[in-house]
Amino acid sequence: MNAVLQDKYDQPAELPQVQVNGKPLKPITRTLLERRATSHFSDKPVPREYVTAILELGLQAPSGYNLQPWRFIVVQDAENRKRLQKAAMDQAKVGEAPVVIIAYAVKDAWKSQMHKIFVEGAKRGAGDEEKIPEQEKTVNDFLGNFPAATWLNRHTMIAFTTMVIAAESYGLDTAPMEGFDPAEVKEEFNLPAQAEVVALLAIGYAATPDKPYPGRLPLEETVCEERYGNPWHSEQGTQER
């Protein structure tokens, strides 16, 4: 599609359809099973079209009322990554990875975004223009009393996780991070006072073999069927009634 004809609110017209190394994209099951949090990255750069594609795919994540409160800063400059590393408990991977994304969200920013988002949705047939004022009242009532940090983190992590999955499918390695000083990140990167720094995401190529799979709690310990206390069993017919 001609980029000029594309509306800026459209889905991305073109995305890479192969891994960075030219191999077919990893299917979803392999993507999810092979992903490991990478400890050390090489300095091999990630092509910009792949960084853009990962960001574009992240932005396709769902959000309450489609309000998309997530925001990101892509840090690639070596000096800036060093500054970020300092604010991130000196984690070496922040300085090593060619791309580090700061995921954040700004409290109350949804208030100034909501109208244009609803108008855009209605224009596309995903909503009724006449009902926008009513919908805005519903959102104001709902979010007005909702703990902001919880709401911002909830949504930003969905887009963030989508980026992790997209990067892995493109054959890249990632490291999600919560080890940072939010006040320092805000100061170093000129974030507004109302910003909530949610997580950091390093993207690149592992410099060392993946650490071993650390194991996961099984379904029986993490999932219930129908009600609390009734563990999910993979086999039909074995569950308690």
Ligand SMILES: Cc1cc2nc3c(=O)[nH]c(=O)nc-3n(C[C@H](O)[C@H](O)[C@H](O)COP(=O)(O)O)c2cc1C
């Ligand atoms: C939100 C989040 C924050 C994390 N923060 C850090 C971090 O600051 N430093 C770090 O080395 N690993 C961090 N990790 C990586 C986890 O330790 C890792 O995902 C976990 O041990 C499971 O390993 P796996 O991802 O390879 O399966 C974080 C993971 C997530 C999802």
